[in-house]
Amino acid sequence: MSEHALGARESLAPSLPRAVLPRPNLARYRRFLSPLAIVLLWQAASMAGLIAPRTLAAPTTILAAAWELLVSGELPHHLLVSLARVATGLAIGVTAGIVLALISGLSRLGEEVVDAPMQMLRTLPFLALVPLFILWFGIGETPKIALVALGSAFPVYLTLFAGIRGVDPKLAEAGRVFGLDRRGLIRHVILPGALPSGLVGLRYALGSAWLSLVIAEQINATAGIGFLINDARDFLRTDVIVVGLLVYALLGLGADALIRAFERRALAWRPNLIKA
């Protein structure tokens, strides 16, 4: 959304007189003024004693805590543990989603076998499965990874399946006239045609994976960002809790940026990206 707004502003620029040209740059920075003002107000209120540290630590305290956690190696350690959980869960979930979508997307029989149960399962709020997962998998790493995998499999399955079925049949027809067999059709027409939709699913999957991680790390974790937050809660360390939340946010942002960069390469043929 914000990209559209920026794009519109930039496209207006050429019609402005030359002398006014530097302004758009200022406008870009203006966006950061109000968040900055909020942080400054927050800092002032903390210093004036209006916000108790056990309610919410001051920004400077949070920064100091972040630095301390970073230097002590505590934050990198927990971060790596969390990243490993997400990476493993995502790898399993995304692979399962892709395989199932290919099975049901590319064959009628596959659709009959796979799609109905998937559509039923997807209506289940998967986070509600936590109690069952604890009974099945105990309280170690397995239920955490399983939850991330489950959360990321469905978006990939649903979007890729829809993408495969949404490929223009006229393109497939042209492919057949020009001598593509079934394998060639899948490789040159169906999979590239389903990729944009599948990548949207991958982005949803990443969002879902972080959410699953947050919930999963509440299950008796002894390491990970979630553990860091829970542990800090016991000691009323709101500064550490906020550091943990910020790390979650940054991880989500980073993952999204990664997918966007991949999209820009893989979907370079799309009209909106050509113009950009």
Added chain:
Amino acid sequence: MSENRTVSVRGLTRRFGANTVLHGLDLDLEPGSFTALLGRSGSGKTTLLRTLAGLDPAPGDAEIRLPAAVAAVFQEPRLLPWKRVWNNVALGLPGREVKPRAERALAEVGLARHRDAWPATLSGGEAQRVALARALVREPRLLLLDEPFAALDALTRIRMHALVLDLWRVHGPTTLIVTHDVDEAVLLADRVLVLDAGRIAADIRVEIPRPRSHGDARFVALRRRLLAELGVEAEVIREAA
């Protein structure tokens, strides 16, 4: 395959439910001929073309003989948007060294410098020229054109007509163009078939020497005759003129 026929169809009947679209149709196309297939919408012309292109299975009781190398250009370019222009031309080509062949075909339609472009950046006429290059690069014995210029503007269409005639003269494929445009049929083809209710209602040789002009008296006469075959009354023609 008999020597003086590229295409030979006997007794082709196609039904969709209770609706008979093609009615025991016979068709012969001579090697290197340029034939136009005219018909109102619903006359079965697209069904016939799809059968010849191998897109619809031929019914068992019909006898259909086709060359192995068949290529088609559709009303929409049907380029794969995720493949660069030359990759689209080379799509499904067997063997190595496909890139030079694709580039040569693109040069023939005047698009050599667009070889690395994405299809989404092309104009409608350019995209249709790429589709033409994609058909020609296969060196087809039979070239099927399914209303290929219907979606283009009038000026682009004139240029495309000239281009198709040039390419046909150089490569000499047996060409069948499906169109509802009488002028296009008379301008391009040396034989015009009128399809009506699933049967060939008229089979007319076009003896006008090329280049043909709309003002030519023979052109006007043939045009009127074809319109009459299509059920357009003479008064309507006069009023429109």
